[in-house]
Amino acid sequence: MNKSDSERLATGLKELGLQENNDLESSDVIVLNTCVVRQSAEDTATGLLGKLKKIKRVKPEIVVAVMGCMVGPTSKTLSQRFPHVDAWARPQEFEKILEPVSQFVDNDISGCAPVLIPDKPKVTTFIPIIHGCDKFCSFCIIPYRRGREKSRAISEIFEETRLLVDRGVKEVTLLGQNVDSYGHDLNPQSDLADLFYSIHEIEGLERIRFLTSHPNDMSIKIIEAIRDLPKVCESINLPFQAGDNEILKVMRRGYSREEYFDKINLIRETIPNVSMTTDLIIGFPSETESQFYKSVEVLEKVRFDKVHASIYSERPGTIASRKHEDNISVEEKKRRLQVILSLQEKICSENNLRFQDQDLEVLVEGEKNGKLFGRSRLDKLVYLEGDKNIIGQLIMVKILQSTPWSLYGSIDSKIQSDFINVY
Numbered sequence: 326m327n328k329s330d331s332e333r334l335a336t337g338l339k340e341l342g343l344q345e346n347n348d349l350e351s352s353d354v355i356v357l358n359t360c361v362v363r364q365s366a367e368d369t370a371t372g373l374l375g376k377l378k379k380i381k382r383v384k385p386e387i388v389v390a391v392m393g394c395m396v397g398p399t400s401k402t403l404s405q406r407f408p409h410v411d412a413w414a415r416p417q418e419f420e421k422i423l424e425p426v427s428q429f430v431d432n433d434i435s436g437c438a439p440v441l442i443p444d445k446p447k448v449t450t451f452i453p454i455i456h457g458c459d460k461f462c463s464f465c466i467i468p469y470r471r472g473r474e475k476s477r478a479i480s481e482i483f484e485e486t487r488l489l490v491d492r493g494v495k496e497v498t499l500l501g502q503n504v505d506s507y508g509h510d511l512n513p514q515s516d517l518a519d520l521f522y523s524i525h526e527i528e529g530l531e532r533i534r535f536l537t538s539h540p541n542d543m544s545i546k547i548i549e550a551i552r553d554l555p556k557v558c559e560s561i562n563l564p565f566q567a568g569d570n571e572i573l574k575v576m577r578r579g580y581s582r583e584e585y586f587d588k589i590n591l592i593r594e595t596i597p598n599v600s601m602t603t604d605l606i607i608g609f610p611s612e613t614e615s616q617f618y619k620s621v622e623v624l625e626k627v628r629f630d631k632v633h634a635s636i637y638s639e640r641p642g643t644i645a646s647r648k649h650e651d652n653i654s655v656e657e658k659k660r661r662l663q664v665i666l667s668l669q670e671k672i673c674s675e676n677n678l679r680f681q682d683q684d685l686e687v688l689v690e691g692e693k694n695g696k697l698f699g700r701s702r703l704d705k706l707v708y709l710e711g712d713k714n715i716i717g718q719l720i721m722v723k724i725l726q727s728t729p730w731s732l733y734g735s736i737d738s739k740i741q742s743d744f745i746n747v748y
């Protein structure tokens with residue numbers, strides 16, 4: 326979400342005539358886009374604000390702006406604490422930054438704000454479709470900072486996607502804190518499946534992905550749309566967060582482990598070749614050893630393609646922080662994390678073996694350390710040898726080797742020449 330917001334704001338700033346500059350000291354406009362999902366991230370942002378204070382003291386004419394989740398419903402307290410900041414903007418409040426910058430450069434803001442779409446976007450890009458979250462999981466600060474769910478209209482997202490595709494984008498990832506609840510607040514009501522069907526029609530768009538799902542809101546209609554629409558990739562991130570029912574209850578996740586398994590089964594029965602990834606919190610307050618092993622069991626049973634595991638850290642302002650003491654030691658949390666990482670490495674290694682000798686369709690995204698890289702439909706990172714001019718193309722790649730985290734392949738020359746002929 327933040328990456329997408331930064332790209333959009335950068336587009337507006339370029340429209341105003343500014344150029345990107347990564348050196349703080351020599352910049353005329355400095356924007357700090359903040360994440361506060363963890364207290365440590367907020368502390369980093371606060372530390373940077375101290376550094377910016379010194380720069381502003383030497384060059385009082387520059388514009389310093391802060392955007393993102395650090396800016397809560399009211400920025401009054403923040404502006405008292407950090408008087409050297411000229412503009413405060415909550416997520417997507419781009420005008421609040423573009424306005425003072427336009428005065429600074431003495432340029433007209435009109436025409437910059439409505440279409441904040443990069444001129445030369447990357448081949449894959451993110452499109453936020455719903456902002457905020459209504460769920461209030463006990464460990465999470467997001468609903469307090471990003472507010473309640475607010476969906477963007479299908480027509481607006483369609484138009485933005487079409488424009489991005491015209492400018493070279495081949496793959497879009499539809500974003501939301503809870504992307505599956507998209508559309509419930511629109512009039513008339515709609516859902517993520519309706520949005521899939523709508524943008525699927527866009528000529529030139531090759532792939533559609535989406536992040537992040539909530540088990541309770543992933544409906545059969547959405548699951549069937551993933552199965553039925555060729556452009557929607559069969560790759561689903563479905564966080565389970567904990568494998569024990571007591572912990573899930575205290576987390577206020579709204580489902581039991583049995584219900585989670587039912588949802589996984591429904592997805593796998595409907596979309597046989599689906600790849601599943603998940604998020605897991607380790608060491609939630611009072612999590613016992615046996616409750617932790619319930620999470621381990623979920624991993625063994627579901628055999629996810631990727632697990633984003635993080636150790637619990639108290640987040641002031643959340644229900645968990647108010648009601649539950651963070652009583653698992655850091656050493657114990659790290660030990661449990663190691664158990665998860667070792668197990669998941671083994672599972673990923675076994676899962677990825679199945680791709681060896683297979684031909685996978687890869688969207689080539691760029692070059693790193695002399696190798697091209699891209700992703701398969703199932704969101705597998707694939708490295709390959711080849712000429713840079715295939716960046717941005719869908720290519721068939723024969724997989725020769727696999728590791729737990731990525732695949733290595735070569736371009737099948739016959740398939741590639743057929744592909745180039747078709748396109």
Ligand code: SF4
Pocket residue numbers: 458459460461462465466467468502503539
């Ligand atoms: S669903 Fe996700 S964003 Fe919403 S409160 Fe729960 S963890 Fe936070």
